[in-house]
Amino acid sequence: MIGVELSKLFRRPRTWTTIAVLNALPVLVAVLVRLTDLAPRPGEGPPFLSAVLTNGALYPLAALAIVLPLFLPIAVAVVAGDSVAGEAQAGTLRYLLARPAGRTRLLVAKLVSVVAFVLVTVLVVAAVGYLTGTTVFDVQPAAGTSVSGTSLTQEELVGRTLLAIGYVTVSMLGVAAFGLFFSTLTDSPLAAALGALAVLVASSLLFTLDAASPIAPYLPTRYWLAFVDLFRDPVLWRDLTRGLALQGVYVGVLLAAAWANFTTKDVTS
Amino acid sequence: MSARAHGVWWRWGAVGALVAVLAALPAIVGALPASDAAVPAADLRDAAVGSADVGFSGYAVSAGGLRLPVTQQLTEAADLFSDRTTMRVWWRGADDHRVDVLGAAGETGVHRDAGGTWTWDYESSVAARGEPASLALPSPPDLLPSSLGRRLLSEATGGELTRIGARRVAGRDALGLRLVPAEPGSSVDRVDVWVDRATGLPLQVEVVAAGARQPALDTRFLDLDLGVPPASVVAFTPPADARIVPAPDPLSAALDSGRSSPAVQLPAALAGLPRRPLEGVPPAVGVYGRGVTQLAVVPVSPGNTSGLRRALHAAPGSVVGPAGVRLAAGPLAVMLVETPDLRAFLLAGTVTLDAVAEAGNGIWRLRPS
Numbered sequence: 154m155i156g157v158e159l160s161k162l163f164r165r166p167r168t169w170t171t172i173a174v175l176n177a178l179p180v181l182v183a184v185l186v187r188l189t190d191l192a193p194r195p196g197e198g199p200p201f202l203s204a205v206l207t208n209g210a211l212y213p214l215a216a217l218a219i220v221l222p223l224f225l226p227i228a229v230a231v232v233a234g235d236s237v238a239g240e241a242q243a244g245t246l247r248y249l250l251a252r253p254a255g256r257t258r259l260l261v262a263k264l265v266s267v268v269a270f271v272l273v274t275v276l277v278v279a280a281v282g283y284l285t286g287t288t289v290f291d292v293q294p295a296a297g298t299s300v301s302g303t304s305l306t307q308e309e310l311v312g313r314t315l316l317a318i319g320y321v322t323v324s325m326l327g328v329a330a331f332g333l334f335f336s337t338l339t340d341s342p343l344a345a346a347l348g349a350l351a352v353l354v355a356s357s358l359l360f361t362l363d364a365a366s367p368i369a370p371y372l373p374t375r376y377w378l379a380f381v382d383l384f385r386d387p388v389l390w391r392d393l394t395r396g397l398a399l400q401g402v403y404v405g406v407l408l409a410a411a412w413a414n415f416t417t418k419d420v421t422s
Numbered sequence: 423m424s425a426r427a428h429g430v431w432w433r434w435g436a437v438g439a440l441v442a443v444l445a446a447l448p449a450i451v452g453a454l455p456a457s458d459a460a461v462p463a464a465d466l467r468d469a470a471v472g473s474a475d476v477g478f479s480g481y482a483v484s485a486g487g488l489r490l491p492v493t494q495q496l497t498e499a500a501d502l503f504s505d506r507t508t509m510r511v512w513w514r515g516a517d518d519h520r521v522d523v524l525g526a527a528g529e530t531g532v533h534r535d536a537g538g539t540w541t542w543d544y545e546s547s548v549a550a551r552g553e554p555a556s557l558a559l560p561s562p563p564d565l566l567p568s569s570l571g572r573r574l575l576s577e578a579t580g581g582e583l584t585r586i587g588a589r590r591v592a593g594r595d596a597l598g599l600r601l602v603p604a605e606p607g608s609s610v611d612r613v614d615v616w617v618d619r620a621t622g623l624p625l626q627v628e629v630v631a632a633g634a635r636q637p638a639l640d641t642r643f644l645d646l647d648l649g650v651p652p653a654s655v656v657a658f659t660p661p662a663d664a665r666i667v668p669a670p671d672p673l674s675a676a677l678d679s680g681r682s683s684p685a686v687q688l689p690a691a692l693a694g695l696p697r698r699p700l701e702g703v704p705p706a707v708g709v710y711g712r713g714v715t716q717l718a719v720v721p722v723s724p725g726n727t728s729g730l731r732r733a734l735h736a737a738p739g740s741v742v743g744p745a746g747v748r749l750a751a752g753p754l755a756v757m758l759v760e761t762p763d764l765r766a767f768l769l770a771g772t773v774t775l776d777a778v779a780e781a782g783n784g785i786w787r788l789r790p791s
Contacts, residue, residue: 200527203545207663218527298661300529301522302542302549363506371448378526385522385529387655389510391481391645402444409440413433 154258158266162232163273171228172274176281178224179216187289200381205286208293212286213279213314214384217321220278221377225321226328226353227346232270233332234345236263237415241340256416260337264408267329275322279314299386313388317380320393324380327373327400328353330407337415370395373403457595458588459619466599467575467583469622474572476621477650479512480592484565484641488752502560503639503754509562512651520656521563532562533658540658541669549660552669567641571615571624575601577713591616591625592643601714607693607777608632608715609753621648629714631753632774638752686765686788688719692781693773710771710781717771717781722758727766734758743779745786750775757782763789 162168182202186192192203199218201211217225237260240246249259286292297305305313328349335348356372359365369375376396382389461469486503501507510522522531528544541550563569578601586598596616603610609632616626626642660666688708690697695711710717722730731747734740734756740749748757748769755778757769767785769778 198527204547207547298544298547298663300544301531302544302658302661302664304661381527385510385524389481389524406437406441406444409437413430413437417430417433 154252154262155265158262159269162266162270168232168270171231172277175220175224175228175274176216176278179212179219179278179282180285182215182219183212183285183289200378201384204298205290207291208297209286209288209290210283210292210310211297212290213282214317214380216278216282216285217275217317217380218378221321221324222357225274225278225325227350228274229267229271229325229328230332230346230349230353231342233267233329234336234347234349235342236267236333237336238339238342238345239336242342257412260333260408260412260415263336264329264333267333268326271325271329272322275318275325279318300381300384301386303386305384305386313383317383320380320383320396321377323397323400324377327403327407330404330411331373334407334411334414337411371399373399375399454590456588456590457619459595459597461585461597461619463583463585463599464580466585466597466617466622467578470575470599470615470617470624471572473568473618473622473624474516476568476623476648477514478568478621478623479647479649479651479655480510480643481645482509482511482566482641482643483507484509484567484639486639487636488638488754502562502565507562507565509566511563511566512655513568514650514653514656518653518656519563520658521566523562530562531658533656534563535657539669540660542658542660542664547661547664549658549664549666550669551666552671555671558671565641567616567624567627567643570641571617571627574613574627574629574714575599575615575624579604579713582713586614588619589616589626591618592646594625594646595619596625603713603715605695605711605713605715607695607773607780609750609755609774609777610714610772611753613714616642618646629753634752638754686721688788689784692717692719692784693777695773695777695781711773715772717755717769717773717778719781719785720768720770722766722768724764724766727758727760730758730766730768731760741775741779743782745779745782748775748778748782759785761786761788 183205186202186206190206192198192206199215201215201218205212205215237246240249250256297310299305331349331352332345335345336342339345353374356374360369360372360375376392376399379392379396382391382393484502484507486505488503508524510524511519513519517534517536520531520533522529525545530544531542533540533542538551538553541552543550564573582601582604584600584602586600588595588597590596595618597619599615599617601613601615611630611632611634613630614628615624617623618625625646627639628637629639630636631638686706688697688705692710695715695717698709698711700707700709706721708719710719734747734749735742737749740747746757746759748755753772755771755773755775757778759767759769759782761767769781769785771778773781
């Protein structure tokens with residue numbers, strides 16, 4: 154069943170269109186920064202964008218930072234929201250459930266396909282970012298500079314970039330879990346995706362309020378940008394481990410809720 | 423109840439139980455009691471003041487509620503007291519430590535060695551070298567609970583200190599010490615310092631202004647590892663592509679102004695606060711008071727006077743008097759005094775508005791000697 158779901162997801166033109174659109178923004182930003190030579194001022198703009206002017210090999214990180222706050226979660230919410238509700242809206246859900254595999258296995262298969270979409274999307278953004286960065290900007294062949302001002306070897310830079318890709322992927326799993334849960338509540342994929350986005354917008358807004366600081370550590374978007382901590386020296390694991398744990402809690406709770414709802418609901422479409 | 427309804431209740435009950443357990447965990451961890459000890463206040467103060475050589479590394483956060491009027495030269499110092507500052511620290515000693523101020527997209531690291539400080543700013547790729555100074559604006563290391571706690575307790579008398587129980591800070595038992603300043607002109611209601619029971623290291627400092635309920639400044643460790651960190655982590659060598667500059671010193675203009683201005687003999691006391699001896703500063707610069715009640719007097723160069731005057735006049739709550747304009751931001755009082763012979767002085771300190779006005783009048787009446 155997992156293979157069927159993966160095949161269905163990646164055969165859809167809209168999946169690749171989404172990924173292509175997602176990459177358009179970082180490419181546009183790279184071209185504009187190169188043409189104008191205007192990097193963001195300190196304290197403004199996405200992480201690493203000012204550093205790519207001297208080392209284009211860092212552009213995968215800048216590209217991830219560009220899409221992470223909005224574009225990437227929108228794409229994940231749309232795909233996750235469509236996973237079950239899309240089948241219901243198209244009238245194919247009851248036929249899927251007619252197979253002997255059962256609802257829990259269908260839910261797991263949908264989850265795996267959403268996770269695969271997240272992973273492929275993040276990898277493509279990083280790969281396109283690398284190609285863009287090394288094409289548009291100068292590259293330091295031997296090493297890079299950490300956020301703390303120490304030297305990083307090429308191996309360290311590659312290793313930490315791979316860890317950052319993994320961390321961003323995990324960070325998106327919470328969005329996917331919200332989308333999947335809402336997708337089991339409604340027959341409208343749009344409503345499910347908007348529900349997940351509403352949670353993220355609320356989380357981002359609350360994170361900026363001092364009055365919400367007591368609940369800030371539990372907001373789903375709280376630790377998204379902690380991948381920057383991988384490039385400090387020594388690596389600051391505090392927020393990274395909390396970010397992974399928080400996403401694990403959200404994924405666990407929301408999948409349990411999705412399972413409780415989906416395995417007991419009346420499926421009529 | 424049908425089997426289907428039973429299944430619904432069972433499944434949602436399991437989900438609800440999972441959520442309840444997860445939601446209760448932070449409250450349970452936070453409610454872990456701290457172990458108190460019968461340590462007298464004077465002994466706890468001595469332990470805190472003597473903790474400068476305790477090696478540690480940690481993660482600290484400070485939250486300031488002071489809305490300070492700022493000029494372009496003083497923005498960074500003002501931000502320290504008005505924003506939330508997240509810091510990483512590796513401490514080998516008073517002259518050998520590193521404090522990084524973390525930002526979402528970078529960091530600013532202050533590396534202290536025997537000869538001075540390197541300040542590394544990642545986003546602008548600038549490494550600035552500074553020399554130790556007897557009078558300097560606050561910098562991130564000054565906001566660490568350990569440094570601030572030692573500084574605030576260093577001149578506290580026995581009569582100003584009381585014990586206030588214990589709490590857990592950064593996972594460690596911290597003994598509470600309350601400082602209530604004795605000076606009548608002080609704008610600080612109290613300072614609560616929470617001191618590590620085992621090492622004497624201040625782990626949390628809360629400064630509460632007179633008449634306020636919330637701390638004007640709260641700085642605390644969230645993580646702390648005892649043990650001397652490696653020298654390699656603290657040391658700093660500027661990256662090859664970094665721009666190396668001398669560290670900006672916003673006070674240098676004031677000190678230069680003090681040196682070049684007509685000879686001024688500051689009074690021996692202002693607003694009832696005696697003048698403190700300071701080495702390496704011109705006679706026109708003075709610091710008055712003791713402990714947590716201090717007032718600094720600094721001459722302002724003509725080029726900076728109008729900007730400072732505009733910032734103070736524009737700030738809500740500013741009071742204009744014959745000697746100048748004054749303002750209170752939490753426990754901090756600021757006053758710009760412009761004398762009849764067109765000299766200007768900035769007064770800033772932890773005194774009441776009445777006390778700073780009295781001090782301002784004393785400065786306003788000064789004549790070149």
